[in-house]
Amino acid sequence: MTHDRAAGLAECARALAHGEVSARELVERALTRIEATQHSLNAFRVVRAEAALSEADAADRELAAGVRRPLLGVPVAVKDDMDVAGEPTAFGCRGVFPPEAEDGEAVRRLRAAGAIVIGKTNTCELGQWPFTEGPAFGATRNPWHAEHTPGGSSGGSAAAVAAGLVPAALGSDGAGSVRIPASWTHLIGIKPQRGRISTWPRAESFQGITVNGTLARTVADAALLLDAASGNHDGDLHRPPALRVSEAAGREPGRLRIALSLKPPFTALPAPLDPVVRARVVALAERLAALGHTVEEAEPRYGQIGLTFIPRATAGIAERVRDLPHPHLLDRRTLGAARLGRLLGGAPLRVARRAEASLHRRIGALFDTYDVLLAPTTAAPPPRIGSMADLSGLGTDRAMIAACPYAWPWNILGWPGVNVPAGFVDGGLPVGAQLLGPANSEPLLVSLAAQLEADQRWHEHWPPHGAPADSPAV
Numbered sequence: 259m260t261h262d263r264a265a266g267l268a269e270c271a272r273a274l275a276h277g278e279v280s281a282r283e284l285v286e287r288a289l290t291r292i293e294a295t296q297h298s299l300n301a302f303r304v305v306r307a308e309a310a311l312s313e314a315d316a317a318d319r320e321l322a323a324g325v326r327r328p329l330l331g332v333p334v335a336v337k338d339d340m341d342v343a344g345e346p347t348a349f350g351c352r353g354v355f356p357p358e359a360e361d362g363e364a365v366r367r368l369r370a371a372g373a374i375v376i377g378k379t380n381t382c383e384l385g386q387w388p389f390t391e392g393p394a395f396g397a398t399r400n401p402w403h404a405e406h407t408p409g410g411s412s413g414g415s416a417a418a419v420a421a422g423l424v425p426a427a428l429g430s431d432g433a434g435s436v437r438i439p440a441s442w443t444h445l446i447g448i449k450p451q452r453g454r455i456s457t458w459p460r461a462e463s464f465q466g467i468t469v470n471g472t473l474a475r476t477v478a479d480a481a482l483l484l485d486a487a488s489g490n491h492d493g494d495l496h497r498p499p500a501l502r503v504s505e506a507a508g509r510e511p512g513r514l515r516i517a518l519s520l521k522p523p524f525t526a527l528p529a530p531l532d533p534v535v536r537a538r539v540v541a542l543a544e545r546l547a548a549l550g551h552t553v554e555e556a557e558p559r560y561g562q563i564g565l566t567f568i569p570r571a572t573a574g575i576a577e578r579v580r581d582l583p584h585p586h587l588l589d590r591r592t593l594g595a596a597r598l599g600r601l602l603g604g605a606p607l608r609v610a611r612r613a614e615a616s617l618h619r620r621i622g623a624l625f626d627t628y629d630v631l632l633a634p635t636t637a638a639p640p641p642r643i644g645s646m647a648d649l650s651g652l653g654t655d656r657a658m659i660a661a662c663p664y665a666w667p668w669n670i671l672g673w674p675g676v677n678v679p680a681g682f683v684d685g686g687l688p689v690g691a692q693l694l695g696p697a698n699s700e701p702l703l704v705s706l707a708a709q710l711e712a713d714q715r716w717h718e719h720w721p722p723h724g725a726p727a728d729s730p731a732v
Contacts, residue, residue, distance in 0.1 A: 263422025263720065264288060267332060267479035270425055274321060274331045281314035281321065281331030281374065288333045288376050291423045300398045301418040303338045304345050304378040313374045320372075329486050330372030335418050335427040337411075338378040339385060340365055340470070341459065350383040350411070352394040353584030363456035363491040364428060364470050371486035379414030379427060383589050384578050385468070387654065388438050388636075388662045389646050390414055392589070397643050400443060401721035402688055406640040409439030412473065416443040419473050420721060426475075426483045428455075432468030433571065434635070434665025440473055440677040441635035441690025444719060446480040446707065448472045450503075451698050452672030453496025455487045461495045464574030465607065467567070467669040475717045477676075477708040478507040484700070496672070498698055506701035507708045514706065517556035517628040518543045522637065522663035524562050527656050529663035532638045534683040539634045539691045542680050545713060546632070546706075556628060558621045563667050566610040566617070570670070572599030573607050591651045617671060622696055630706060631694040635677050636662050639687040668694055676703045679716040686722070 264287075265273070273279045289307050296302060310333065317331035336342065339349045341362035346355035360366075365375060380398045382390050390398035390413025400408040401421035408417040412429025416439035419427050429436040431449040440447025448471050455470035457463040470487065474480035481504040490497045520536060522529045547553045576599030579585055579592065588596075624631060638661045646657045668675045673696055680691040693703045711717065 262291070264291070264425040266476055267329070267334070267425040267474060267482050270332045271329055275326060281317040282311065284331065285310050285314040285333050285374060285376060288424055292377065295421060295423060298399065298404065299401060299417050299421055300396055301379055301414045301421070301423060302335070302377045303348060303380045303395055303414065306342070306345065306375060306377050309344065310374050310376045317372060317374065327372035328482070329368070331374065332372065333374045333376040333424055334368065334483065335377050335379050335415055335424045336365060336368070336375055337415050337427070337429045338381050339430055340378070340428060342375055342378060345378060348394065349385065349578070350381045350392055350394060351582060351584070352587040355583065363458035363489070364487045367487050367489050368428070373486065376424060379412070379418055381411045381414060383592050384575055385411035385430060385432060385435055386575065386592065386595065387411060387646065388434070388658055389641065391643065391647050399643060400640055402443065402686060403640070406642055406687060407442070409442040409640060411435040413439045415473050416440060416445060419443070419475060420445055422720065426479050427473050428483070428487060429471055429473050430463070430468055431471050431669065432464050432574070433669055434662055436471035436473060437635050437665050437675060437677040437690070437692060438662055441680070442640035442688055444679045444688035444716065445473050445475060445677070446477050447677040448480045448484055448700070448704070449668065449675045450484060450488070450700055451498045451674050453490065453494055453498045454501070454700070455484070456489060456491045456494050458491035458493055461493050465570035465611065466496065466672065467570050467574065477704055477711050478504065481507045481704050501698065501700060503700045503704050506704040509705050511702060511705040511709055514551045514629040515627065516543070516546055516551050516553045517624060517631045518553055519557050519631055519633045520555070521557050523560040523667050524564050525659050525663050526564065527659045529637055529659050531634060535634055535637060535639065535689050538680040538683060538689050539632070542678070542691050542710070543632055545710065549709060549713060553632070556624065558624045558631065560621060560667060563617060563670055566613045567666055567670055569602040569607040569610040572596070573603040574599070576600045576603060591654055594651045614670065621667070621671060625696045629702065633692050633694060634664050635690040635692045636664065639683050639689055664692065673697055674700045674703055676707050678707050678710055679714070
């Protein structure tokens with residue numbers, strides 16, 4: 259097993275079960291990689307060094323006793339919007355936060371599968387933006403190009419996995435926050451069906467638009483982590499039927515009808531698709547056709563779906579701001595979004611939520627003809643660090659919509675999507691494409707993504723500098 263970069267999730271679990279490596283060795287190697295890159299990549303807000311080593315020793319004792327669990331002894335990371343007992347949950351914000359008394363349900367399930375949470379990864383303030391920067395922790399950088407963002411808001415998790423610090427990580431996705439950083443760091447990013455991975459201690463997150471998802475270098479690893487984290491707490495509002503998604507990574511998808519959509523959904527601001535990104539997505543569509551699928555250009559009937567997103571997103575921010583211990587330390591853009599959320603949190607929010615059923619019917623009609631929708635994940639390559647940091651609220655919205663107009667509708671719908679790498683542009687910047695499906699279609703999407711992965715061999719490409727020591731300090 260490699261020492262300078264993490265082996266895959268499934269490979270780590272296999273090697274542990276066969277006694278080829280100890281959990282303590284894996285955790286020590288991960289801690290060494292994190293320490294070596296923290297000044298440059300800055301992927302982690304919290305590193306649980308002492309606790310993780312203690313948990314690794316306990317895992318080794320279980321392994322020696324013949325205990326077997328899916329991820330027993332494997333180090334993973336989680337985004338800093340998820341509660342880990344004994345650690346603060348700052349969610350990208352400034353200030354001192356108390357340690358949490360209990361694990362959130364997703365973390366509890368990871369631990370039940372045997373995983374060791376080695377740390378909590380950086381995210382922008384309350385997960386609002388497609389970059390991972392802020393005065394609370396500095397800037398998290400892209401392992402492929404240190405002058406560029408890894409995306410957001412799960413940028414710390416993406417950077418940690420792309421650089422090989424950990425084999426896989428959890429993130430969350432409220433408007434593309436798993437899929438966008440996955441696309442900009444050459445990873446698989448699974449946004450599952452709403453409720454597939456619990457958001458407890460919140461019955462739902464950001465008025466139902468935010469779900470927890472997985473980031474990994476391979477489809478099989480992303481699906482394995484998804485299965486380990488999946489399941490519900492009794493208090494969850496959304497409880498989809500149980501699925502074993504990882505099994506689909508080893509199945510052929512069959513011949514599918516795939517709709518290629520290149521037009522962004524309705525936005526009030528311009529969002530042109532960069533020609534270099536378009537070319538990479540079209541090339542992926544051509545590969546799908548060469549693999550035997552029928553691929554045709556077709557557009558979902560999105561209508562003015564954006565009008566239902568804003569009340570839900572801003573009301574969700576208002577709820578989070580209300581619960582914070584230090585609201586006076588928040589970014590002015592966060593406070594502005596919270597003010598808007600309080601204004602829209604009554605009748606507009608109720609109307610927006612009621613509209614979801616009709617959106618399911620109208621947009622879901624596409625799947626009467628097609629099995630899967632293929633679309634760009636972003637309209638542009640990853641921006642430079644700092645390019646959005648000092649913008650006004652409207653300026654930030656303009657920049658976000660211009661770069662990332664494609665991902666958020668699936669958050670309104672609550673349906674699954676998988677980012678797959680689509681190649682490199684502009685001197686080596688990664689971009690991605692989304693495989694999107696109707697409710698509970700994770701197995702189909704994972705099967706198709708695995709077929710593409712076998713053809714494209716994305717996971718064989720590593721960043722040129724997994725630990726870019728010559729990059730600027732944060």
